[in-house]
Amino acid sequence: MADEIVALDTGLGGDDDDFDAVRDESDPSLPEERYLDRELSWLAFNQRVLELAEDPTLPELERANFLAIFASNLDEFFMVRVAGLKRRILTGLAVPTNVGRAPVDVLNDISVTAHELQERHARVWQEQVSPALARAGVSVVTWADLDEADRERLNTYFADQLFPILMPLAVDPAHPFPYISGLSINLAVRIRNTKTGRQEFARLKVPQMLPRFVRVDPSETLRSVRFISLEDVIASHLGDLFPGMEILEHHEFRVTRNEDVVIEEDESENLIQALERELLRRRFGPPIRLEVSADMDQVTLGLLVRELDITDQEIYRLPAPLDLGGLFSLAGIDRPDLHYPKRLPTTAAALTPSDSNGPVDFFEVISRGDVLLHHPYESFATSVQAFLEQAAADPHVLAIKQTLYRTSGDSPIVEALIRAAEAGKQVLALVEVKARFDEQANITWARKLEKAGVHVVYGLVGLKTHCKLAHVIREEKGALVSYSHIGTGNYNPKTSRIYEDFGLLTADPQVGRDLTRLFNELSGYAIEKKFKRLLVAPLHLRKGLLKHIDTERQNALAGRPSGIRIKVNSMVDEAIIDALYRASQAGVPVEVWVRGICGLMPGVPGLSENIRVRSILGRYLEHSRIFSFVNDGDQHVFIGSADMMHRNLDRRVEALVRLIDPTHIAELTDLFDMAMDDQTGAWDLQADGEWVRHSTDDAGAPLDDLQDKLLQQITHRRRPRNRR
Structure with missing residues (x-):
């Protein structure tokens, strides 16, 4: 889930500063009501994503991908923005809005719009995208659609791959209502004891580490392939999980929790320790949304509402399957005819080596003039990544300074910094460990960098370091020369293939002086100086x-x-x-x-x-x-x-x-x-x-x-x- 959210970069925020009062710089010449509501504007953005899924001219698997993006976006919206609004209301903190309305009214509007969009989202899958995929040979079926041979194969799959790891949890006087993890798919099961006649409730979590959609018949080719949801397979084997019990009802549900991390930064406390404590607390945030299958009975729903302390406004009744973010797995099917035409990025002209001269010398090229890069049309791997890798290996490079906000799990950028440090170069990595939903990954990378001898700093107290900067200092003919990269996107090779971004490679001495001061201040104390070519x-x-x-x-x-x-x-x-x-x-x-x-x-x-x-x-x-x-x-x-x-x-x-x-x-x-x-x-x-x-x-x-x-x-x- 975290990787998907990072890849989408919805820009939701959620820091307390995002709820600061509207600036007291009102201009009496301007109308009082002159701003559109921020939260509704974000929902309108996600509606535009949904409209792409509705577009019949797009390839079928790309439409499924946009459905998954919509779902993942909305999850983050609830976990961050809605959660932040509710937290501040409940704690009595002011929540001003830029449209002059009470926060409760804003939440009501969010609820109405979100309900409409989620219902529309479900219909687009059921009535448009799923049928279009089926016509193209990719079908998502239910247990009722299967013949005996299909069911026998899935019976074997359940027995071998699912049954040993499932954990049905009873709810009775001896077993309190279990903790429901955020964004997990669950089955609410009502059963009757055939001996006593007593009705019981049990919760069954669908394992998140397994593929969401299972191939019905692995021998089928991708030209005509069927999938079934994991929860459907499990629901069809409840008798094996509750032997001797009569299965009365079973329904899907899913809880979204407040995952808005609030870090009270104290200069006397280690930031990493404070963040790790908050990440642990995030797992147990209060529920803020309950999605249930449309056919859930009132008895089961009533139990969930009481135990989760959910209001009617926070309940979303939707047709199964819930969580269409699971369509990310289907969208990755290797059917080129159902995807956008494959386009490989090209190397920027200035960085394209001639056949006779071998690999490009970045320092020679950049010294001739600034190089503007446009990703993903122009390759990140053969530009920014290759530049930093060359700098790490160049014996004339004395120092490398780098900001890291979000990076991938197998980052060649980080590996280049490690190699540079191991080669004896001065290396500074400013790792922003507070990058939302990437906190744990960034902590892991920061510790790996420190072990390699990289000077790792975490920025300034009270500020996130979001700028995208790399600064290389090289000795040339007895003088020090600066080579710099300033970008609009993260140093992440994975997202660079799907994010549109610009970057500038430059040897301008003024930019070098600006970055030298900026990095010194980021690793030292507050930023106060003015800069020449930077804002x-x-x-x-x-x-x-x-x-x-x-x-x-x-x-x-x-x-x-x-x-x-x-x-x-x-x-x-x-x-x-x-x-x-x-x-x-x-x-x-x-x-x-x-x-x-x-x-x-x-x-x-x-x-x-x-x-x-x-x-x-x-x-x-x-x-x-x-x-x-x-x-x-x-x-x-x-x-x-x-x-x-x-x-x-x-x-x-x-x-x-x-x-x-x-x-x-x-x-x-x-x-x-x-x-x-x-x-x-x-x-x-x-x-x-x-x-x-x-x-x-x-x-x-x-x-x-x-x-x-x-x-x-x-x-x-x-x-x-x-x-x-």
Whole structure:
């Protein structure tokens, strides 16, 4: 589950700073009700994911994958956002909202919308995606659909693979109601003792370490294959688990718990120890959602409600199977005809070695000029990963400094740092152990790095280190030269294949000096210095962006060229939104390209009629952050790690780097032009918060798919020349 959540990067947050009061910077010239609700905006994002699953033009297994993404996203939403709201309400802490409504009303709206979306989600599986998969030869069947030969095979599977590890737990005066782990699928079983006539209740947990869907007949080819859910197999063998008992009822249920970790950071306490204590507490968070199969009887439901202390609002009745996140396993079936066409990333042109010269020398290439990378269209493995591996092996490299926010379990980046330390180089790894749902993995990596001699630090008290930075110091002709990478995404080879991100490789001495100071401050004390080519949060990023936005406003008022383009995952910070509103009122054209949450209302007369907001979802997760300002013709463009949220601007260490190569600026300008083109398929945000999808033109022809178009353009542009 953790890997899936990490891969999705919903940007939900949940830190206490995300519930801070709306900034007291109100502008009397702006309407009081000028923000869209953050939580409902996130649910609208997940609805867009669901609309992809509903799209019959997409490959069938990709539609199943989007159903799984929707389910996993919603799990995280409840575990983090809903849990955080409820925790603060119950503890008496204020929970202001940016739309001026009581938190209880917000929770009611969340409940109504979430119920509607989950029911729609279940229908899409039952009525659209499951039948489409069956027509393509991939069927999910029930026990009732099987013949005797099928059942005999599954009887053997149950006896050999399931029966020994199942643990039925009775509930009676001698056996209290058991702990129900979060997100596990369970069977609630009511039985009757045939000797005494007494009715009993038992709970049976479906093992989470086994495949969710079992092949009915392993001899079937993937061209015509049947699967059955694990819980269906178990439910069909309850008699073996409760011999001598009469099975009266059995129903599926699933509990979502509060997994919002709150770490009280104290400089006198070891952060790792505090985090490990909170991770243990996370497992036992209070229930916040109960999903039950639609046919569950009232007696069983009543027992669950009493024992779990669940309200009616928190009950979700859904048709089986519950937890369609299990479709991730089906989505991985090797049926290329049911997936997106396979596209391999290409090596960036600047990093493509010629046949005669052998492997590329990163230091020689980067010293000639900045290299802009666009993942996953351009390979992470042959760029960032290879750069750090070369640095680890190069005898002239004296030091490597690296931030690690999320990384994969088999990270070649971490292994390169270990090799560098073992070779005697100075290596600093800033590991953010508070990266949500990756905490335990990051603790494990931090300890492995320390054992290898890497200097491991955990950032600053009260702040998360979210910036994506690598800094290599190399001795060349008696002088020290800096080589740097600043990115918009994590140093994670796994997610780099599905996340859209930018990265900059540079030997600019000014960037080197900026990163030297920044890393020194991250491993030492608070950030206070200003930087030349970087904008760094929490002290300078917000001020810098507000200054750039206001410059565009002043230029528009003076009749000079102006314009603002911003690409982020989330846009909810009130101060930034208000600045964009003022820029719009002055006549500045503003384009916002947002993947997820957006609290800005576009197209409101007198407020935001010059603002347009679009969202693009597809095979890759749009993850890069771009900030572009016309600046009276001297265009300023930044890329980096920060979204426009309180936590990013106030309680995280974030970094944006300014691009200075005209070809890089032109590349991002072209990218925005394509994204905002009416011939590109996208969702457009309306002033009332509704997202309207545009996928075909007036004649019904499909609009351009931005990601497919980029795949074609970048592959052609980057194809190595003079090769046979």
